[in-house]
Amino acid sequence: MAVVELFGTWFSPYAYRVIWALKLKGISYEYIEEDIRNKSPLLLQYNPIHKKVPVLVHDGKPICESTVILQYIDEIWPQNPLLPADPYDRAVALFWIKFADDKVYLMSKLYQADGEEQRAAVKEWLEMLEVMEENALIGGKKFFGGDEINMVDIAFSFVAHWLGVLEDVVGLEIFEPHKFPRVSSWIQNFKSIPLIKENLPDADKMSAFSKHGREMMLASKSN
Numbered sequence: 001m002a003v004v005e006l007f008g009t010w011f012s013p014y015a016y017r018v019i020w021a022l023k024l025k026g027i028s029y030e031y032i033e034e035d036i037r038n039k040s041p042l043l044l045q046y047n048p049i050h051k052k053v054p055v056l057v058h059d060g061k062p063i064c065e066s067t068v069i070l071q072y073i074d075e076i077w078p079q080n081p082l083l084p085a086d087p088y089d090r091a092v093a094l095f096w097i098k099f100a101d102d103k104v105y106l107m108s109k110l111y112q113a114d115g116e117e118q119r120a121a122v123k124e125w126l127e128m129l130e131v132m133e134e135n136a137l138i139g140g141k142k143f144f145g146g147d148e149i150n151m152v153d154i155a156f157s158f159v160a161h162w163l164g165v166l167e168d169v170v171g172l173e174i175f176e177p178h179k180f181p182r183v184s185s186w187i188q189n190f191k192s193i194p195l196i197k198e199n200l201p202d203a204d205k206m207s208a209f210s211k212h213g214r215e216m217m218l219a220s221k222s223n
Contacts, residue, residue: 004029005057014066082151100155137182
């Protein structure tokens, strides 16, 4: 029987991508919580290049980077596929996954910014939400791929859950549901899936943790 281990951090959107994929596939795994301030020798051994979570270890073989891990999971365990079988639909899905991956940096940009930099970060968030609204969720789709959740939904999960926490941390309202009704509907659909709903980091805990870290960071910047 295959041995599957996942090294993650409790608040990481990248780690949750992998958690959801494994659960959608029905794969048993052992979760190892990492302290990002004091990384274990095993994590550094398995991911010597980036030294980050998540890392999936399958029968002793490490796979790094969440999107790479998701594609590996989908190929190794074909049940409940996360990507379309049709080559064109698959290519479209991979385009949007790449788009989402390229925008995740907006979380740290908003978290770290204040003043003019913060206004610039908010502008980029709104531009991304507009693209999702007008280009990715057209045609009355429940999820990005239609009626079933797939890897694109998982890739955009930072919008569904982590953005709300960030808004609380920085004291801004960026996502206004009436301005992005398709995105709003998608968020509700995504977070209503029992498997997703039951496996989300606690928003209040994340907010308190992030507020403390941001206060310390901004104080050190001003000194």
